[in-house]
Amino acid sequence: MSGAGERKVLREYESIVLDLPITEAVWELAIRLAGRGRESGLNVPLADLVIFACARVHGVELAHADRHFDLLAAS
Secondary structure (H helix, E strand, O other), rough: OOOHHHHHHHHHHHHHOOOOOOOHHHHHHHHHHHHHHHOOOOOOOOOHHHHHHHHHHOOOOOOOOOOHHHHHHHH
């Protein structure tokens, strides 16, 4: 994708993607998920933990194509 194409897609996302606060509850859930993942041998990138926790705390569906989010949802 060209630079212009990327900018267009990002502008479209800007208009539809929610801006949710990363609250203390989000951090606490991300920390708990990281601990559970470690205990079960699952290594999830930190950014994925925070994104997943933020969506879960705020009760929004997370559109994705990332198996880490499926694994977190199943845990």
